Amino acid sequence: MRFRSGLLGKYDQETALKRRPKLIRPSEITSESNYINRRDFIRAGAIAGGSLIAPSALSAVVPDNRLATLPGVSKSSYSTAETPNSFEDISTYNNFYEFGLGKDDPVVEAENFKPRPWTIEVSGEAGKTGEFDFDDFMKPFDLEERIYRMRCVEAWSMVIPWVGISLADVVKHFQPTSKAQYVAFETLNDRSQMPGLRGRSLDWPYREGLTIAEATNPLPILAVGIYGKVIPNQNGAPIRLVVPWKYGFKGVKSIVKIHFSSTRPKTSWNMAAPNEYGFYANVNPDVNHPRWSQARERRIGGSLFASKQETLMFNGYGDEVAHLYKDLNLRRNF
Amino acid sequence: MNTLQKTRFIGKPIVFLACLIPALLLVGDILDLTGSLSANPVEDILDRFGNWALRFIMITLAVTPLRRLTGWNWLSRFRRMLGLFTFFYAAMHFLTWLVLDRELRLADISEDLIERPFITLGFTAVVWLTALALTSFTAVRRQMGRNWQTLHYSVYAIAVLGVWHYWWQVKKDVSEPIIYAAILTVLLGIRLLSYFRRS
Numbered sequence: 328m329r330f331r332s333g334l335l336g337k338y339d340q341e342t343a344l345k346r347r348p349k350l351i352r353p354s355e356i357t358s359e360s361n362y363i364n365r366r367d368f369i370r371a372g373a374i375a376g377g378s379l380i381a382p383s384a385l386s387a388v389v390p391d392n393r394l395a396t397l398p399g400v401s402k403s404s405y406s407t408a409e410t411p412n413s414f415e416d417i418s419t420y421n422n423f424y425e426f427g428l429g430k431d432d433p434v435v436e437a438e439n440f441k442p443r444p445w446t447i448e449v450s451g452e453a454g455k456t457g458e459f460d461f462d463d464f465m466k467p468f469d470l471e472e473r474i475y476r477m478r479c480v481e482a483w484s485m486v487i488p489w490v491g492i493s494l495a496d497v498v499k500h501f502q503p504t505s506k507a508q509y510v511a512f513e514t515l516n517d518r519s520q521m522p523g524l525r526g527r528s529l530d531w532p533y534r535e536g537l538t539i540a541e542a543t544n545p546l547p548i549l550a551v552g553i554y555g556k557v558i559p560n561q562n563g564a565p566i567r568l569v570v571p572w573k574y575g576f577k578g579v580k581s582i583v584k585i586h587f588s589s590t591r592p593k594t595s596w597n598m599a600a601p602n603e604y605g606f607y608a609n610v611n612p613d614v615n616h617p618r619w620s621q622a623r624e625r626r627i628g629g630s631l632f633a634s635k636q637e638t639l640m641f642n643g644y645g646d647e648v649a650h651l652y653k654d655l656n657l658r659r660n661f
Numbered sequence: 662m663n664t665l666q667k668t669r670f671i672g673k674p675i676v677f678l679a680c681l682i683p684a685l686l687l688v689g690d691i692l693d694l695t696g697s698l699s700a701n702p703v704e705d706i707l708d709r710f711g712n713w714a715l716r717f718i719m720i721t722l723a724v725t726p727l728r729r730l731t732g733w734n735w736l737s738r739f740r741r742m743l744g745l746f747t748f749f750y751a752a753m754h755f756l757t758w759l760v761l762d763r764e765l766r767l768a769d770i771s772e773d774l775i776e777r778p779f780i781t782l783g784f785t786a787v788v789w790l791t792a793l794a795l796t797s798f799t800a801v802r803r804q805m806g807r808n809w810q811t812l813h814y815s816v817y818a819i820a821v822l823g824v825w826h827y828w829w830q831v832k833k834d835v836s837e838p839i840i841y842a843a844i845l846t847v848l849l850g851i852r853l854l855s856y857f858r859r860s
Contacts, residue, residue, distance in 0.1 A: 412700075420700035428834045430699055481832070483701055528833050599833060618777055618830065620769065627700045631691070634764060 387465040387492055387551075389565065391443045394556045397470055397490050405546060405647075406474035411554075412485040412628050418559045420627060422479065423580055424528050425514065425521040426561065432523070433561035440520050442564035442581070451511075451587035454502030461565055465551070467500055468492035472555070473548055473569070478610045478642045480574035480596075484624045489569055490552030495543045503539060503587045511536040511592035512568055513584035529595050535568065535579035536592035536606070538651075546571055546647050549582070572644040574608045605661040609652070610642035614661045668738050676739050680746040683713045684753070703761045710754035715827060715841050717747035718820045722848045729855075741797055744816070748794040751823075755787045779829035786822040789815060817852075820845055 388398055411417075419434045426436035445461035474488045498510060516532035518524045524531050541547065547570045551558055558564045563580025570577045576596050586592070596604035603617055612622045623635040641648050652660075662670070687709050689695030691702065698705040721743040728736040763769045773780045793813060796802065802809045824845055828838035 416700040424833075430701070483704075526834070615776070618779060620772060623769075625701065625703065631702055631706075631761065 387468045387470045389462070389465055389470075389551050390557060392557070394559065396556055397552045400470045400472050400490050400552070400555060403471045403473050406472065406488075407476060407486060407643075409474070409476065409486045411474055411488045414554050416628050417485060417487055417553055418561060420485075421561045422481075422575065423523075423561055423563065424526075425523045425531075425533065425581075427523045428526070428528060434559075436522050437560035437564075440560040440564070440581075442560060445565050445583075447566070447582060448584045449501050449586075450584070452504045452507035452589055453587040454504065455500070464566075465492065468496050470551070471548070473550075473571075475569060475571040476642050477569075477571065477575055477578075478624060478638065480576055480604065480608070480616065480621075482616075482619055482621060482624050482638075483627055484636075484638075485627045487569075488554055489548060489550040490555060490558075491548035491550035491569060493545065494547040494549055494568070495545055497549060497585075498539070498542050501585075501587070506589040507587035508539055509536050509588045509590065509592055510539060510542040511584075511586040511588055512579040512582050513586075514579055515581045515583045529599055532583075533579055533595045534592060534598075535577055535594050536588075537570065537577075539587075540651055541570070541648075544648055544651065546644060572610055572641040572648045574604075574610060576604065577608050607652075607655075607657070607660050609648075609657065609661075610638060611640060611657060611661065612638040613640075614658055664735065668735060672735075672739070673742065676742060680717070680742070683709070683750070703757070707754060707757045707762060710750050710757055711827065714747060714751035714754050715823050717743060717750055718816070718823060719841065719844050719848065721747050722816070722820060722845075726848065726851045745794060745797060748790045751787050751790050755784070779826050782822050782829070783826040786819050786826060789819050789822075793819075817849060820848075 390397070420430045421433040422430065423433040423437070426433040426440075443461065446458050447461060447464050448458045449456050470490055470492065472488060472490050474486060476484060477487050478484045503510075512535050514533035515521070516524065537547065547568065549566050550563070550569045551566050553559065553562060558567070563578070563582075566582050567580040568578050568582065577594075591606060594606055596608075597606050610621075615621050621638055624638045625635050626633070639645075686695050687706065690698050691706070721740060724736050724740045724743065728734055759765060759770065763773065774784055775781075793816060796805060796809060796812060805812070824838060824841045827841060828835055831838060
């Protein structure tokens with residue numbers, strides 16, 4: 328299932344496609360080098376006159392074919408300047424237990440997953456609730472690119488160029504009441520499409536949650552794309568949470584439920600091992616996992632002998648989020 | 662060629678090469694020749710060596726029960742080599758952790774050894790295996806007399822430590838550690854049974 332764009336010649340690409348019609352043609356994916364050039368090009372245009380930047384979309388439109396280019400994506404000042412990981416690394420090294428426990432399982436097992444049609448149920452302490460078709464759900468928002476560091480609780484990290492909508496905008500849109508203290512999310516729980524659900528590795532469905540203050544911070548997004556294209560199934564299609572200052576497991580994938588709640592919601596990894604995974608799960612180099620150190624992390628994509636790097640408090644997003652926890656003992660509330 | 666010569670010149674080289682296959686395949690995968698590793702190759706290398714160390718200790722411990730069951734006494738001639746391959750894969754697992762994962766940083770290494778029980782277990786098992794490997798030569802064995810057998814009985818304890826180390830390390834899914842634990846229970850159970858039968 329692994330491919331490297333550019334390695335196959337044209338002839339080989341065509342024969343490979345005849346044999347494996349489901350495979351995504353490498354040319355359908357913008358190669359990382361083209362992608363970066365395009366960014367530079369856009370940046371250069373912005374300096375020259377600003378007219379080359381696509382105007383912010385009035386409504387977020389997500390095409391329903393796989394890896395289609397997302398239209399009307401604007402850039403964000405929250406993006407890091409660090410070099411993103413390759414599309415291959417991002418889309419083949421995944422923790423998505425609904426599709427198996429191995430990192431290489433989701434790319435294979437999510438191949439035939441159907442991210443459309445898709446319904447998202449919004450419920451709880453909010454003015455607007457109900458079931459929304461995915462396209463209608465997306466419409467009121469703008470698509471933005473956010474290039475974020477992603478730090479997994481397993482002490483590895485990536486840089487991922489997400490495309491998504493601001494979670495703060497989403498929360499405000501549904502008009503939470505004063506009782507809404509938390510926002511809870513749930514992943515699809517469909518055994519017919521998700522073979523990993525047969526195993527009892529976690530108490531399904533996968534659940535995650537944020538405080539309302541966290542959810543209305545400008546950083547979190549609901550991501551629908553990577554590298555300017557529709558998000559691959561194995562990364563949580565059609566829509567997933569990204570909270571860059573928290574460990575990756577907070578980023579609940581393939582979301583079907585959003586619930587505004589007055590009480591702290593149960594969250595999957597915390598339920599599975601409360602002494603190992605807390606509700607907050609903020610990236611914190613000073614609070615180790617019981618079985619491994621969180622002080623350093625391996626940036627995926629380096630050579631075999633590449634050195635690990637220091638893990639930063641709040642994954643380097645302290646300026647934006649540290650104030651949320653000023654009265655909280657982060658050692659106890661890990 | 663007599664049986665002894667057959668073992669030495671045909672049997673042992675074949676078994677030796679067969680035991681090297683996992684290591685050669687790993688090298689092939691690192692070089693993208695026989696396959697490929699994931700985006701986190703250090704973790705893959707660590708897992709592969711560790712898994713093969715466990716497999717080899719199970720294979721080594723299976724020799725005697727299998728010999729008794731089948732009457733193939735020649736099997737015991739391969740026992741030392743299998744034991745040394747257990748040591749080889751465990752040592753490679755340990756060195757991968759030491760060099761590629763801990764990057765030879767003394768503070769990180771000592772923190773792991775002191776604060777993380779599963780690493781303390783694994784480290785103990787490797788040190789112990791090293792003692793068995795160093796005393797595996799025939800000359801040493803003769804010199805040690807009865808003490809040799811006493812020392813080498815501890816291979817059972819090492820196997821328990823190895824499985825325990827693996828069990829404690831996994832994040833959630835203990836299905837593989839359970840398989841190793843089940844195999845080890847059978848291998849040790851057979852020995853207990855025959856011990857009680859004799860006494």
